[in-house]
Amino acid sequence: MDAFSSTLLIVAGGSLLALGYAAMKTRWIFRQAADNPKLVKIGGFVAEGAMAFLTREYKVLIPFVLVVAAFLAVANQGVLRWQAFAFVVGAAASALAGFIGMKVATAANTRTTHAAQGGLIPALKVAFTGGSVMGMSVVGLSMLGFCILFFLGRQFFGSSLEVLDGQILPVVTGFSLGASSMALFARVGGGIFTKAADVGADLVGKVEAGIPEDDHRNPATIADNVGDNVGDVAGMGADLFESYVGSIIGAMVLGVSVVGSDAFRLRLVVFPLLLAVAGIVAAMIGVAFVRVKEGQSPQSALNKGTFGAAAVAALFSFLLCHFFLGGGKAVSSLSVFFASVLGMVAGTLIGMITEYYTGTDTKPVNKIVSACETGAATTLITGMGVGMASAFIPIVIIVAAILSSFALAGLYGIAIAALGMLMTLGVQLAVDAYGPIADNAGGLAEMAEFPPEVRDITDELDAVGNTTAAIGKGFAIGSAALTAIILFTAFQQQVGVGIINLMDPKVVSGVLLGAVLPYLFSSMAMNAVGEAAFAMIKEVRRQFREKPGILKETEEPDYKKCVDISTAAALKGMIIPGVVAVLTPVLVGFIGGPTMLAGTLIGVTASGVVLAIFMSNAGGAWDNAKKMIEGGASQGKGSEAHKAAVVGDTVGDPFKDTAGPSLNILLKLMAIISLVIAPMLKNYWGL
């Protein structure tokens, strides 16, 4: 059996392993108790709202997917028409992962609240297990998608390197495009949904009606809790699904162009798939490491999981490089191993820097806390200064990773580094998705009027969730940057332009144009949040006015209407940014040409990554500055400093949860669209 065929078997095995694990954990979650009737009822509203959003989102998505698939089938020629099929598989796989993740997360939240009655340890276990389903579903379904497509490709086209390079891989880029399209909907739409609900609920509830956060009388509060799932579970999952798939395909494409024997090159091409499967096993081991003992902090338990998984992954990578790649000439197996480790190290370092700039009681956040004492204006100026400064080191790390992995193993090395950053995605995503589950559990405890001790435990879990969320965002941005650069390189190879010269004013113009797009995109996303929040405020005011019994608890608020408003706003708000992201590469490519498009891709990547880091970290820092003041720092809760901190946090919300993360999608989506249309551009421009 050739290397390609045996790899497919292993990929199938890895996929089944991950999915089986997810199924087992799902069963476990649903078996946990959640018997308080009020909790069950309110939890039911959240689960229902989340499904309502997904259903409406998929209703918009299906026609979109069909139109794009039809376009791919018509605009392409020959074998490439099959891109349409791969595209549908990609969108479906990502959508299914989101669906499973949300379903389990909205079941795990009530069960976490219930478990919190028994203490921190059982609550952590439920919340993290819920998160691990999301993580394993994402890696399992992406492997399943690859498996199906490569298997069909092998059956119909063959399994030689030539066929892989010329036919199968170009078709499979459609899979990545499908994942990207889904990510656009989930991340941008989810980001708008969650912040519209959050800002709307806070402004009317806390400020106008004077009722606490997460009070069940507030009609927008269910939408707020739904938003955490929509934005942080489904949105983050789709984002990283895309990066994962994109970096694997990018690495496979770049493997073809390494100089060496055909047999060796074939190994390089399938190697990323094997590395991913090894990562799945490492992630499972990591998940098993997450155990908290009495007296230990949940953070250290989670850290054990991610670092443990990384150590195991590094070991696996070494073994794979040594035994599977060993003996290659142009690229030494050890270099590939080091490149994969470089990616892991870079991702971890970016996460640590993110924690420094946004964590509790760090120097930059303390500076914001002091600035709160002189009012909202200084809070904002200082926070933006912190956010801007925070972008520098991560960029230096990314640059160092690019240059060193290139020095080790050429362009292929960069691709392996990108994949290395995401190798243990299963556990990374489990940690990410744990956050919103814990957050939801706290909200449910409040709404279902559980005793304060329960809320204390969920608060402790939630506080850890904020840090992991910030680190997760750093990871998501870092991997998006590397993935975009790999896809860009793959684009250049596919389009057949040997040199993209910065001396050419077209290229420079492309870079300038690319640099402004993240700003346009962010502006649109933030506007959508503003408008949706305003609609939400009007609706909540209407309910309070027309049903005075709500505040007296004699009438039930209409939660569904608020979920509807956020849903409609999210779906409406993502149309124009989506159109910009999709059409820009097409227009620039066909009007300005492939070199100008290459410039645009680099411009959007460089400017977008920096802007995303700035926005995410400024938002995270404001959030924790507010939390510190609420926890007693500076003048404490209710003071003038606290009011200033609330303004900072409210500005930071759309920064860190809507605009910032949406930029990851923008740059990857533009790169993958360019890669997909590369054969058409090659044809059109006669290259």
Added chain:
Amino acid sequence: MDAFSSTLLIVAGGSLLALGYAAMKTRWIFRQAADNPKLVKIGGFVAEGAMAFLTREYKVLIPFVLVVAAFLAVANQGVLRWQAFAFVVGAAASALAGFIGMKVATAANTRTTHAAQGGLIPALKVAFTGGSVMGMSVVGLSMLGFCILFFLGRQFFGSSLEVLDGQILPVVTGFSLGASSMALFARVGGGIFTKAADVGADLVGKVEAGIPEDDHRNPATIADNVGDNVGDVAGMGADLFESYVGSIIGAMVLGVSVVGSDAFRLRLVVFPLLLAVAGIVAAMIGVAFVRVKEGQSPQSALNKGTFGAAAVAALFSFLLCHFFLGGGKAVSSLSVFFASVLGMVAGTLIGMITEYYTGTDTKPVNKIVSACETGAATTLITGMGVGMASAFIPIVIIVAAILSSFALAGLYGIAIAALGMLMTLGVQLAVDAYGPIADNAGGLAEMAEFPPEVRDITDELDAVGNTTAAIGKGFAIGSAALTAIILFTAFQQQVGVGIINLMDPKVVSGVLLGAVLPYLFSSMAMNAVGEAAFAMIKEVRRQFREKPGILKETEEPDYKKCVDISTAAALKGMIIPGVVAVLTPVLVGFIGGPTMLAGTLIGVTASGVVLAIFMSNAGGAWDNAKKMIEGGASQGKGSEAHKAAVVGDTVGDPFKDTAGPSLNILLKLMAIISLVIAPMLKNYWGL
């Protein structure tokens, strides 16, 4: 006589014309009356403070200039050692222009207040005449500098094209570097000075002590008025001096590489100088157009000046192209003419877009006004959305200008477009510098307790000044972008790297690194403002506490101490950003190599231009939203909406007056440093 020598005579004539005009107008200003003793006294404090700042600034500048000059003399070889001399001339010329401009502006302010007693027309005349001295000094001194250097170059080296290309022009880039260094000090230092004083004066005066803006009892109020001169007169002047000189030298360097006969190429090389002289004459005609009749608005008078000058400049450009360049082959004279007009049109369009996004009662600013009604957070989110969206069209305009002027006349065409944008700098800068003079006149009227009618007139002048300031910033950014791109192109030609391939990870890394620098730079500038404002607040509180007589008007506040604090903060605050701007190209060039440096330059330009437009326009829009509410829009002065607008304006201040404009300097300075070290890099890397 050869084309070079005759051009030098014309340049000398243009320079003397501009400087003679400035001298005449200066004499006129000093002859105007300002006899109110209180006005004279307070105006004296402002003038004294401004000179105190300049003196201290120059004291820091001189050792810096000497060190850099010594470095240039030592690190260079052969003829290039003369760069050191050119560098000193550039720094001195720019410093002298700043000195003259400030001296006249701080004399014109009191005289404008005095003239305002007689109505709008005489007040406008004094303020604008004051501004025109700055405009004419900048263009006159830059021409004088060129004249001296080229004359010496011709005497020592010769006047052939070969000598110009290989010896004189590389030496004269030192002139541009000198101007850039001065701009760094004036723009960054000035920006920190002015905002530290402004924020400090407002927070203690208006908020804590409850005294009105510009009240003479506030010790920081003089520093605030000094700041307007330091930032908006000297800072803006040095910024545009640098763009002007940079675009002329860049165009000359690029003229050499056009294909054609030696005689024709020599004409192309000296043509930018002739175009600049024609622009001086056009600007003088434009200045003469600025006349306001009873019942007309000052804005339309200023518009007549700028548009009139542009029309005359276009005519001159046509004549020059036709008679001086006519008959060329590779580049048609008509194409060069169109390129120059393209630059003028692009600059004007960017100005108009800026006015739309930041002007009074426009759709975006009205949106901010509405957002003020729901508090500071929505004010900030909406304002940032507006600022981000505002960057898109200007970038499209810049891209269109680059691509069309390149299509017309190659790289030389782009350079001519950049110069076209600055051709009538004399009148553009007059309009810019008019703003702070009018603003100061208003402050002086308040402090010297003139009747409210006088203040009404100065307020009307000041309102116009806000719009012209916003447009001027748009112009400054647009010209900085084009100048940086030209200098970049010139750098590539000098360093001898034929191709800078975006496929090379070094280049991509350079772009990423470049993209983050504007954020780092902005963060440092904003931090410096925050720290300085805090020091100012402490000092004002101390004076109020230790001299209780100040508020009762029995004791005189210590204005000088506040000026000192702002000065010290400004000089301290610009050191690290300055070091970053200066060292980055050197380090990247010698460690990463010329291709990585090229990537860095494009990254810093693309990211910096977009960030600068975002910051300047968000700041301008917040400022005018606040002014609209103070003028009765929304809930009016003193309302909750007004408080929210004040927060927006305070955040916008360092955006638009410190960080945003400083970025112009960052990208030009890095480009010019790269151009200066290009021969060393060529040598070092053996290219």
